[in-house]
Amino acid sequence: MPDGDKPTDLLSDALDQVMQPVGRARGLPNALYVDPATEARERQKVFFEGWSCIGFAKDVPKPGDALPIDHLGAPLLMLRDRDGQLRVFENVCRHRGMILVEEARNFPGVIRCPYHSWCYSLDGRLRATPHVGGPGVNRHASVVQDATGLNALRSGVFLDAVFVTFSDSAPAFNDWIAPLAEHWDDYAGRALFHGGAASSFTLEVAANWKLAVENYCESYHLPWVHPALNSYSRLEDHYHIETPRRFSGQGTVVYNPNLDATVGGAAFPDFPGLPGRWDSAAEYVALYPNVLFGVHRDHVFAIRLEPLGQGRTREHVELYYTAPEAAEGAAFAAMRAANADLWRQVFEEDIFVVEGMQRGRYAPNFDGGRFSAVMDSPTHCFHDWVADRLVN
């Protein structure tokens, strides 16, 4: 299924079945997990034509900071300009297509292409074209500087996650994010404070990125895969979160991580002014396609799913706190470490599941699977979105 082609009839039929009501639907077909012929279309329709997450704003904190990112093979450059605005460009010189920036760094001045030294301002404008008209002649009519800036991508930030689209027809970022921003009105727009190096970790799993989303969406597996988690937040304490074709996930009415038992009675400060329901609630949402958020009264996490190939995914986990002292203060260092360990343990417990499902996708007679209409609807919600993106 090359980029731009319609799905084959066989795949199209399977996707139609995915988009049936949950009680009658099948899961996404195996080809979308194991057949390289489906990859290009998925990249185009599921990622590039909509909004997807490429990283985190905390990784370019100061003006001039720049971070090259490989986003499903597309070379991007996330940077912070002199005015502090976050921008995303294609990491490619407009001259001969050379990669501009190979590693994270700060630019005190312009970005200079290492090939012929065309220079770009941090706002993307082409600033200098040395010798373009011959030795020492730095302008030429054949290169219109005002029309030859870096190719900019529309971008937006939500809970520190940076989203981009390659498409002119994608909705405005604020419109796209509005349903989740409204659902999490209590959190959206709040200042978040990253916990530093000990609050960042990555996991690599031998599974398609979609399986990580599917598993994250639902609480059905908690008693079996996360028995410790279930000991204080039971299956019956959970509820589904579903906004079709946007996001889905789960919430719990019992949030009591008991970190204080680990570190001697301390507690992270809560976000100020949260409604009372958050005293004991937490929510976990997969924002399609590739970011998984968790919100709690005292911290937030975000996981960017980076597809490394059809059967491999890198999960970038970032933990944020409510105030600078909680994120950076020595008094909270042990708690931050304990919190990171807790979540790492939870996410590692999921690895055998997503990797097992990936291997299961090679079973020729597996038809995508059945959904429990009661327990699996958040996962079906995600499958329905993927199918819709691919078909339409």
Next chain:
Amino acid sequence: MSTDVTLGSHASTDASGWTRQRIDAALLNADSAGRALLYRQAAVLSDDPLEQRFFLTQSWVHALSAGNWPLVARLEVGLRRLGGL
């Protein structure tokens, strides 16, 4: 390296003792900020306007990279005078 090339002072060596050979050697290990100054000095040492323009261009690019905006402004004056911008 304080000679201002826009004033048109050129010599094979200057009061600080810079030569093209010394500049070439220093360029090998200099960062952008240093290269901007070294190329400007090379322009100072040249009597050939085309060569001056070439070296000023090199200096300009490195000054841009280093974010040395006062030097960038001065170099752009010199480049305009020499037909480089």
